[in-house]
Amino acid sequence: MTVSLEQKAVIVTGAGTGIGREVALAVAAAGAKVVVNDIGASLSGEGQDASPAQRVVEEIRAAGGTAVASTDSVSEWDSARRVVQCAVDNFGRVDSVVNNAGILRDRMFHKMEPEEFEAVVRVHLFGTFYISRAASEFMREQSSSSMIHMTSTAGLLGNVGQANYSAAKLGIVALSKSIAVDMARYNVRSNCIAPFAWSRMTSSMPTDTPEQQARVARLQRMEANKIAPLAVYLASDAASAVNGQIFGVRANEIYLFSQNRPIRSVHRDGGWTVESLAETAMPAMKGSFVPLERSPDVICWDPI
Structure with a gap:
């Protein structure tokens, strides 16, 4: 089966390096x-440099593809709209967005400053909303459009020193599901990918203990280009029946993550008191x- 993105216009945010770069190259190779x-x-969000985006554009063009650079921030509504308008102005449409842009400001929760929390949430969660919301105005008029959002096991499972990042990444999962539900009538799909790969976003991981060093060593063997094929597939018409899902990619493994459902219930005639909760409900x-x-702790095996 041939999967093609011919005639499609795709926006990839955070595409100057790492996973975003690999996704941009892959969707271009598929014809987008x-x-x-x-x-x-x-990595912490300071400064601005147009050269990473332009280098990727030049790589795509050198391979015979079509690309333009955008250096507008996803973290503000007006600039995010300019990113989407860039696709419309240059290509006449927007068929898919890959929300990959992100920053990190790791710190233990009791030491985290409000600005550190807000900055990370603004880029990851607000940025995903802004880009997706702006694109939705065009996508609802088209057929078979797709949104792809990068989440993380930091949000799905938990991690140390990343309350800001974890909150944003789990928020993206809920946002994606809401987009999927609201936009299904317009044939607009929304799915998440939790990527495992060595990139700029993982390069800040601590290596203070042998266990941490071993984990980083495993990640360093996970190539960013392993994430790209799933992103290409989800952007394509071949994935027309895939909506509202959460996938993980870890080297040669692909996961489908569970989503929240009730797993246990207890019932008591007349309702619960504080005492009966303590005596019966919680023990049950x-x-x-x-x-x-x-x-x-959860994903602890070596995938290589």
């Missing part, structure tokens, strides 16, 4: 016209409690 969006900021449900685990 690409808006390569990246402000060229540091305790065996089904989700353990206090982090992402590396």
